Amino acid sequence: MPPAADQGASRRTVLRAAGLTALLGATGVTRAAAAEPAEAGGHDVIVIGAGFAGVTAARELSRGGLRPLVLEAQGRIGGRTYTAEFAGEKVELGGAWFDEGHPHAWKELLHYGQQRTVDQAPEVAFFPAEQGYRAYAPAEGFGRLAELVTPVFDGSKEYFPRPLDPFAREDLVGPLDRTTLIERIDALNLAPVDRAWVTGNLGGLSGGSARGSLTQMAQWWALSDWNYDKFSSATSSRLVHGTAAFIEAMLADADADLRLNSPVTRIEDNGSHVRVTTRRGTTYRARAAVVAVPVNVWNRITFAPGLPAEYRRLAEETVAVPSAKKIWLHLRSDQGLFYAAGAEGVPGIGDVIPTQRLGDGHLAYAFSTDPALDVTDRAQIQASLRRWAPDTEVLAVRGHDWGNDPYARGGWTYKRPGQLTGPLRAVQRPVGRLSFAGSDIALGWSGWVDGAIESGLRAAGQVLGR
Ligand SMILES: Cc1cc2nc3c(=O)[nH]c(=O)nc-3n(C[C@H](O)[C@H](O)[C@H](O)COP(=O)(O)OP(=O)(O)OC[C@H]3O[C@@H](n4cnc5c(N)ncnc54)[C@H](O)[C@@H]3O)c2cc1C
CATH class of the missing domain: 3.90.660.10 (Polyamine Oxidase; Chain A, domain 2)
Structure with missing residues (x-):
């Protein structure tokens, strides 16, 4: 039986509930989830995680004739892609850029008619010098x-x-x-x-x-x-309507039910079916599951039976950069649109990339892997920017600390030595009724949305071929 709150609900109703919940923020609950019975069935496959990997898997599973349920921990879909508003513009706090050379992502964004745009080029570029930094013509x-x-x-x-x-x-x-x-x-x-x-x-x-x-x-x-x-x-090329519109379009194409604010705490494979339990204690049952959460959070979920050694090794070592931060900056500077690259290990922000002129100053983004950087601290960020452009005034900041995000515990994928030729292929294989997906374990563009889509296609194929 499908969950009571879902009976007769159209896909659009579920999405509308999801959208409302996203507006309410991470503490809200979906109407459907709030009314769940203690154990809910009615779905063929449970997809855990609604990033690009999970959403791709859900769409493929529904194309293959199965009925997926997507359980997402947060009050929004997209995971390590995250479209937000800042300085009156749409900005991406996570993954943002696409290129024709990304075979899976490019195909999908053309299919869903996602318009692309390019950023304004920098007018000056700062690079390390023997003493401090030196300004160069960008070329x-x-x-x-x-x-x-x-x-x-x-x-x-x-x-x-x-x-x-x-x-x-x-x-x-x-x-x-x-x-x-x-x-x-x-x-x-x-x-x-x-x-x-x-x-x-x-x-x-x-x-x-x-x-x-x-x-x-x-x-x-x-x-x-x-x-x-x-x-x-x-x-260089980003989406005019944001990654959120892209992933919403993919999800809308799937005949899948979505439960937001449903962090999964336990996944049990008893050989004949899978039972997935959320933090609120709701248990869902299906014939198979796709685990599409970041590798860095695998060990936050109890698997019964426990995962094989290669999975545990990867989760313990971590794959995604543990202290990755991305910060959007509204700047005013006599330097105009400046690019700046810091020497590795400098405190604060590591580099600055401008994107466009605003009525008052310009917009830029920065990356940091400094654990001590507070992405909300305008003064701290301004101080670290002034090493390149001393006149720079930071009018506002908006960042995301991916390492401290409990559902990511890291930013983009970057493997450590030995992980590619070591456990990667093992963790791409199903374990009983579980298949794993995620850019972290992709074969090609691992660390990119493309890799997430690649892995979602593979995981869905494993379930459909079972
Ligand atoms: C700062 C930054 C910049 C980047 N730049 C680019 C770029 O320019 N171009 C590009 O292509 N890629 C970029 N990437 C990488 C890209 O964003 C990721 O590779 C991709 O989004 C990962 O998708 P995924 O589905 O594998 O994982 P995720 O997007 O992390 O999705 C996993 C989902 O699982 C959910 N989840 C976690 N735990 C649980 C749980 N217990 N129960 C239920 N759900 C759970 C999460 O909330 C999340 O929604 C960037 C990433 C970062 C962080």
Whole structure:
């Protein structure tokens, strides 16, 4: 029997309830969830997590004739994509940029008619100098950066000849996968300033060049046609109506029921069916489940029986950058639209990328992996920005601290050494009646929305093929 509150409810009714709940915020409950009986059946598959991986899986499952129920912990869908309003504009607090080279995401956003736009180019770019920072004309600065970064990936055409299949030359990738990014950079014996440029550019992306693997970045490089311009332009095109509109369109295309504010605490596979229990104590029952929550939160859920060793290893090591933060800035500065890159490990924000002029100043965003940075602290952020542009006034900030988000516990995926050739393939396989999805465990564009979609397609295929 479907849950009482769902009987006769159209897909649109459920979505409308979900939208209302999103407006009420994370403490609200969906009308449907509030009226759940102690154990609810009526769905073929339970999808846990409504990020792009979970929503893709739900849509595919419904296309395949199954009836999915999506349980989402928060009061909104989208997970590590998060469209918000700031300074009168739509901004993305998580994933934002898409590129033609992202095969799954590009296909979907064309299918759902998602319009794209590009940001305004910077007028000046600051990079590390022997003392502090120096301003460059952007073409000169980025040209030099390209020359410095490219040799890090020498040999990647050989070891990643087919970038969507990172194991095509596992004989070459295996030994390299033990290397951290900083070990590779240091093997280049760069002058201190050049090293600061390279670690500043790649270190932040990797969540720390001593933490992250060479192979993760090298695979992104290979996926970008082994070319710096494409590598950097993977972050140039964003969606006019936001990632929220994109994922809503995908979900609306699925004949799936959605329960927001339903954090799952226990998943039990008894061999003939799966029982999924939420924090409020509601239990749902189905023939299979797709677990589409970030790897960094796997060990916040009790699995019965327990997960195999490779799953536990990945969850304990963490995959997504544990202290990732993204901050939107409303700035006023005599420098105009300035780009700035910090040396790796500088306190506060690591880099600043402008996007557009506003009536009063301009809009920019910044990343940080500094655990001590408070994304709401305008004064702290202004102080760290002034290392590049001392006249800069921060009028307002809006950020998200992904490491302290209980349903992410990390930002974008960046694997540690050994994770690609170690547990990755094992965790892509189903465990009994459970399939796993998420950009963290994707094969290609892991760390991107594309990887989330890729993994959602795979997980749904596993359930449908069972
Ligand atoms: C700051 C930042 C910038 C990024 N920039 C880009 C970019 O420019 N381009 C790009 O393509 N990608 C980017 N990414 C990566 C991209 O956003 C992610 O790879 C992608 O959104 C992950 O999707 P997912 O479905 O795998 O996981 P998630 O989006 O994390 O979805 C998992 C869902 O599970 C839910 N959940 C967690 N625990 C539970 C539970 N116990 N019960 C029920 N639900 C639960 C979460 O609330 C969430 O909704 C960025 C990410 C970050 C953080």
